[in-house]
Amino acid sequence: RAQSLVLSRLLGPAVIGQYALITAALLLATQISALGFPIAYLYYSQHEPEQARIYQTNCVWAGLGLGLVGGTVIALLVAWRGSYFGRVPWYACVALGAYVVFMIQTGVARNTLLRQVKARQLSAMTISSTVGSFVLVALFALVGWLTVGTALICFAVLQMIRMAVGWACIRTEVEFSIRPSRPIISKLG
DSSP: OHHHHHHHHHHOHHHHHHHHHHHHHHHHHHHHHHTTHHHHHHHHHHHOGGGHHHHHHHHHHHHHHHHHHHHHHHHHHHHHOHHHHOOOOHHHHHHHHHHHHHHHHHHHHHHHHHHTTOHHHHHHHHHHHHHHHHHHHHHHHHTTOOSHHHHHHHHHHHHHHHHHHHHHHHTTTOOTTSOOOHHHHHHHO
16 A cells, blocks of 8 residues: 555664554454454345344444444553554554544445445545545654654544545434344344
8 A cells, every 4th residue: 555655665664564563463453343243234234225224323333332442452452562562652552442443433334335336435435545644644754753653643544534434425324313232233243
């Protein structure tokens, strides 16, 4: 990806190695935290389209809870295991925790758009997040603030932009009046 190429050039080998290790752990933690909910939502909403909004809303609530737990765990792990991950500033650990929530909610938005075959909106999610993150990396580099901590913030902002654009596209389709249901959440999980 463009951001990784730019970062590897600007940060140098030692710092990009630390960044790669942390982002790999973060991506793994995110996948574990999601427990397959966004994919299950896509599967069940395709097979039972009349229940799609119920599955979607339950996936949003479950993803929020799972993301908060998973995000907290990875943020604390990176903060406390400095001997493994290297020193990471507190604000970057907060960004790591937020990333997990953003990623799971992005999965819900993406899968809603996939279900409806809205290719333009899916492209907008990807392009806007890539451009936004690239601009942020460039700004940090120009002012001399590009470190592993700010690079991790850029990584989280990339996902936040993707989530915001995705949710702007599906905002009229989410019914928050639907209350989470334990049987539906169990079915999705």
